Amino acid sequence: MTLPRPILALLAAIFLASWFIPSISRTLVRPDEGRYTEIAREMALSGDYVTPRLNGLKYFEKPPLQYWATALAMSTFGQSDFTARWWPLFSGFFGLVLVWFTARALAGKDVAWVSTGLLGAMIYYFVIAHINTLDMGLAAFMTLTMVGLIRGFGIDGQSSAKARGWMIAAWAGAALAFLSKGLIGIVLPGAIFVLYLLASRQWHLLKRMEWIWGPLAFVLIALPWPLLVQSRNPEWAHFFFIYEHFERFSNLEHGRDGALYYFIPILIVGLLPWSPAVLGFIRRDARAAASDVYARAQLNVPLFLTLWCAFLFVFFSVSRSKLPSYLLPTVPAFAMLLAPMMLRMPNVYFRRMLVAMALIPLGLIVAALINDRFESDAYTPAMVNAYATYFVVGAVLYAAAILAAWWFNRKARRLDALIVAATLATAAASVLVVGYGTLSASTSSQQLVVDFLATEPQYRRDDAFFSVGMYEQTLPAYLRRTVTLVDYLDEMGMGAAMEPDKVRFNFADFAEEWESLDRAYAVTDFDQLPRMDFAGLDYRVVATDLRRAIIARHPKQ
Numbered sequence: 001m002t003l004p005r006p007i008l009a010l011l012a013a014i015f016l017a018s019w020f021i022p023s024i025s026r027t028l029v030r031p032d033e034g035r036y037t038e039i040a041r042e043m044a045l046s047g048d049y050v051t052p053r054l055n056g057l058k059y060f061e062k063p064p065l066q067y068w069a070t071a072l073a074m075s076t077f078g079q080s081d082f083t084a085r086w087w088p089l090f091s092g093f094f095g096l097v098l099v100w101f102t103a104r105a106l107a108g109k110d111v112a113w114v115s116t117g118l119l120g121a122m123i124y125y126f127v128i129a130h131i132n133t134l135d136m137g138l139a140a141f142m143t144l145t146m147v148g149l150i151r152g153f154g155i156d157g158q159s160s161a162k163a164r165g166w167m168i169a170a171w172a173g174a175a176l177a178f179l180s181k182g183l184i185g186i187v188l189p190g191a192i193f194v195l196y197l198l199a200s201r202q203w204h205l206l207k208r209m210e211w212i213w214g215p216l217a218f219v220l221i222a223l224p225w226p227l228l229v230q231s232r233n234p235e236w237a238h239f240f241f242i243y244e245h246f247e248r249f250s251n252l253e254h255g256r257d258g259a260l261y262y263f264i265p266i267l268i269v270g271l272l273p274w275s276p277a278v279l280g281f282i283r284r285d286a287r288a289a290a291s292d293v294y295a296r297a298q299l300n301v302p303l304f305l306t307l308w309c310a311f312l313f314v315f316f317s318v319s320r321s322k323l324p325s326y327l328l329p330t331v332p333a334f335a336m337l338l339a340p341m342m343l344r345m346p347n348v349y350f351r352r353m354l355v356a357m358a359l360i361p362l363g364l365i366v367a368a369l370i371n372d373r374f375e376s377d378a379y380t381p382a383m384v385n386a387y388a389t390y391f392v393v394g395a396v397l398y399a400a401a402i403l404a405a406w407w408f409n410r411k412a413r414r415l416d417a418l419i420v421a422a423t424l425a426t427a428a429a430s431v432l433v434v435g436y437g438t439l440s441a442s443t444s445s446q447q448l449v450v451d452f453l454a455t456e457p458q459y460r461r462d463d464a465f466f467s468v469g470m471y472e473q474t475l476p477a478y479l480r481r482t483v484t485l486v487d488y489l490d491e492m493g494m495g496a497a498m499e500p501d502k503v504r505f506n507f508a509d510f511a512e513e514w515e516s517l518d519r520a521y522a523v524t525d526f527d528q529l530p531r532m533d534f535a536g537l538d539y540r541v542v543a544t545d546l547r548r549a550i551i552a553r554h555p556k557q
Helices: 005-025 032-046 065-077 081-107 109-121 123-129 135-152 160-181 184-200 203-208 213-222 224-232 236-250 263-270 275-282 284-293 301-318 324-344 347-357 359-369 381-410 414-443 446-455 474-479 490-498 507-516 529-534
Strands: 464-468 484-486 520-525 540-544 548-553
Touching (some): 005 081, 005 109, 005 414, 032 065, 065 081, 065 160, 081 324, 109 414, 123 263, 123 324, 123 414, 135 184, 135 324, 160 184, 160 213, 184 203, 184 301, 224 236, 263 301, 275 324, 275 347, 284 301, 301 324, 347 359, 347 381, 381 414, 414 446, 446 474, 446 540, 446 548, 464 507, 520 529, 529 548
Parallel strands (some): 464 484, 464 520
Antiparallel strands (some): 520 548, 540 548
8 A cells, every 4th residue: 555644544534434423413213223222222221131122012023232232322321313323333343343354364454454445335334334223233243253264264374272262253253143133143154154065075174163162152142141031021932933033034924025136236236336346256367366365264265255145145035024234244245255356357347347336426416416306295305405415425425436546546556546435435425324314304203302392391201192003113212201002013013912001902992091181192193183083082283293293182381
């Protein structure tokens, strides 16, 4: 790398600022960010770190590692949008660190910096690192398993003690991945390793699996919570293992089906701005570059990483349950495969890649110019116009990344080209994510709660508060209290069945209770309000946003 130290320091500052600012500046977005914030908030408030609850009801869909981390942050630093999403932010950063250290051990600092830069700038990885979902924690610890296996089987010049430590870390990564999102954190890496053994016939690697200390680390990390939660909740095991794992991937009950090609466009967009480089693997010399660079490892690293990406793609493609974030664990492997190829590809192919990348700023500019087509009842002209400004800034930064890469490459400085381009592309992604906050009036209930509290100074947190025919995931997190569900269950059906007194299963029961109360509040959407009128309920609207209304029952003070 020939960039002077001050420029490198500036690039590092830009990258770090780009990485951390989006998680500080945005409101929570429905549904996932509200859901996982509220579970952690209730955990921190109750002190019960064994039984997760959503809106006061038992919630067993996912394991608790991220809830624990978020609840501890809230207990220590207070509740905020940042403490709500710090875990995916830092687990994503942990994944970057893992890739850097592994690539450095395998191939040196140049490949390490490029691998990490490519990963940090990928839209897929960057965006999900700044959303409060469980996917980034899963991806980070599956990455720990992935690199733990690579380094645990041995690298030339690495001590046997360090190799053993990394192998134990691989087992620990599987345990933490299980506590992040369930059995897939164990089953998928295990299946990939079996496929690798079948393809490579390196059966001797089984002797290096640390069969005593590795499983011991796994059990000590993964086993205590399942035993505790099952002892307190006998219904947990069936719901968690049978319903949430096997039935989720084998039937359409969750409404998340998709075609076999479902993940192809997601990967094309998600790997941007480097998607054009993936086509390079069609060429034999591109694959050979990765094999040469990673030749110090006892494991065939390119084969292992390719199987990692291919198996996860096939597994989730044939699953009956699909969400865009499911392929996130493939992205670190893609970054490690692309880095040596992009450093060594001929100039003509590098330039073609940059030309293809120019479609990104072009697409952003076009979207900004036709932003009126995105207007709707949910997204007003002012909102989409404001977001369009961020699209233009993002387009400028992506264009700057491409031009910088072109200029440095002409100077025979490929490493500098990739480092500068990755930094500017990360800044562009950061701008686009921050800009999403312009849509918060539609995607979050923060302003609704602010308006409600300003309008209703007499509101008390122990007042009855209902959620009629809907459940706005971000509302309890901002109200800092639970609400009583009315004629709506969705994912809280199991919890409602366990504690039926905490919900109102039909509207008639709610209407009778509403009329009997001196003071009460409810949130609903505009489509539901006529039900109040048809039932002759006494209410007045006290706060609204583009989607919902909060109503009150009591004389105006």
